Amino acid sequence: MHDLPTTPARAQSRFAVQIDGLTKRFGRIVAVSALDLTVQRGEVFGFLGPNGAGKSTTIRMMLGLIRPDAGRVTVLGTDAADVRRAHECLAYVPADVSLWPFLTGAEILELMANLGPPVDLEYRAELVERFALDLDRPAKAYSTGNRQKVAIVAAFATRAPLLILDEPTSGLDPLMEREFRRCIDEAKQRNQTVFLSSHQLAEVEAVCDRVAILRSGRLVEIDTIADLRRLRRTVVEVSFQHDEPRLADVPGVTDVDRIGDNRLRFNMSGPPSAALRALAAVEISSVAMREPNLEEIFLDYYGELSR
Known part of the structure; x- marks a missing residue:
């Protein structure tokens, strides 16, 4: 070489x-x-x-x-x-x-x-x-x-x-x-x-x-x-049947948004156990998780609303 x-x-x-x-x-x-x-x-x-x-x-x-x-x-x-x-x-x-x-x-x-x-x-x-x-x-x-x-x-x-x-x-x-x-x-x-x-x-x-x-x-x-x-977090989307999961005070859960009549989206960081327990307390029909792209992370982390 x-x-x-x-x-x-x-x-x-x-x-x-x-x-x-x-x-x-x-x-x-x-x-x-x-x-x-x-x-x-x-x-x-x-x-x-x-x-x-x-x-x-x-x-x-x-x-x-x-x-x-x-x-x-x-x-x-x-x-x-x-x-x-x-x-x-x-x-x-x-x-x-x-x-x-x-x-x-x-x-x-x-x-x-x-x-x-x-x-x-x-x-x-x-x-x-x-x-x-x-x-x-x-x-x-x-x-x-x-x-x-x-x-x-x-x-x-x-x-x-x-x-x-x-x-x-x-x-x-x-x-x-x-x-x-x-x-x-x-x-x-x-x-x-x-x-x-x-x-x-x-x-x-x-x-x-x-x-x-x-x-x-x-x-x-x-x-x-x-x-x-x-900077890492996970974006979670859930669909529920009747009662809405109570996520407001769950450690690691932020930015909870309703995106439909029976659907929520939230961000999760750290260990997922607390969030999973909150979801398990109600009847959940589907759960989808994904990592945000870098653009989303930057917009979130630096508080920039538009570019």
């Missing part, structure tokens, strides 16, 4: 990513506002927020694809504005992968290997097998999921010190998502830094050490995964 490429300047850099006062406006819209955060070397760092929070705009500035109106991004000691040098030490997977339509998967992987950091060819071949990727087909014949696989294989096969992943599992089925998480673990074992932008709470919980939460372009919190779990 290739060693992680370094230069004296990068070796002296304390952080894999350092963002200071980053601001970007599009007309009157402030996409990112005075953002400050740091990512440690070897860390798997999650970047969370609802759609439109400014995550992709931040990543585009990290990659040097757009220039900030204020502030600075440093990647392994290199200013992101120095695109050529910064990209020598990173690999990137976008949310919506575009490939050269008439090149085969094999040709695209070879082309990308020649454009970026050193590639471990043996590991790349292993990833092709694990992701069940047919390299003989032209890219124009690939589904969305297969295009994502090409980008994922190309990125993880490198020994880039920094992997920047922007919604990388969009289009992947659950089995391939599991392989993706395995790749994250293997990258961490090699001391590669992973910057993962996602709206999938379960994915971030499974792989990340710390997370930053962005809302309307502003950093609202940086937490460890253990702290993030306090």
